[in-house]
Amino acid sequence: MSKRTFITFGALLFVLAVVIPWLAFRGSGDANTGAEKVPAHLKTGQALFQTNCGTCHTLYAAGTDGNYGPDLDELLATTGQAETPEAAEGVAERVLNAEKEGVDSNTPGRMPPAILNSQQQKEVAEFVGATAGAG
Ligand code: HEC
CATH class of the missing domain: 1.20.5 (Single alpha-helices involved in coiled-coils or other helix-helix interfaces)
Incomplete structure (x- = not known):
């Protein structure tokens, strides 16, 4: 050449x-195109969600559009989402429970339990609790 x-x-x-x-x-x-800006204390949860949950779940605030599991904005918004701190906490509890136990996890292909360690589970639950139903 x-x-x-x-x-x-x-x-x-x-x-x-x-x-x-x-x-x-x-x-x-x-x-993270498509992801919403969130307060600093929710950023870790948002990033964990994008990596570990977003392939299966749609959540507007994370900018994810997985459709293997339920759309979490739709599923959890009815709970009242972030309108009050109590409502956000209620949603976070429900998410935490799903993260710990999985959903129907004895059946293959359902929501798997304990993908994350307990600290990470809390971060994700707080993030989803505060943001589900936005947008
Ligand atoms: C392999 C795909 C998959 C991954 C990864 C996944 N999920 Fe799920 N998730 C599902 C499926 C499927 C369901 C619905 C199960 C059912 O209704 O039987 C579900 C249900 C849920 C529910 C609803 C529980 C309820 O109370 O009704 C929440 C909340 C949830 N997932 C949060 C998460 C979070 C947070 C993560 C990340 C840590 C995550 N999921 C990762 C597949 C997944």
Whole structure:
């Protein structure tokens, strides 16, 4: 390969591999496109949800659209969601219970129990409790 071809090819590769992705992602600002901004204390729960729950569950505030399990905005919004701290806590309890025990987890393909450790379960439950039904 001549030096010139080499340079031309290199420049082309740079445009394809660096410039185009950069242009594509620049506008969105946040790496988690689609996820809502949440208060700092809910961020860990949000990230854990995206990684561990979002493939199966839709939740607006996490920007996830899994449809293997129920849409958690729909399922949990009826509980009154974040309108009062008590309601948020009630939802969080329900989520925590599902996280610990799973749902019907003896049947393959249902909600699996204990995907996360207990600290992480609490973070996710708090996040879902405070945000389910938003949007
Ligand atoms: C492998 C897919 C899968 C993953 C991963 C998953 N779930 Fe589920 N989840 C389900 C299914 C399926 C159901 C419905 C079970 C049923 O109704 O029999 C469910 C039900 C639920 C419910 C409803 C329980 C109730 O009280 O009715 C909640 C809340 C929930 N999941 C939260 C979570 C959270 C939080 C995570 C992440 C830690 C998570 N799920 C991860 C599949 C999943």
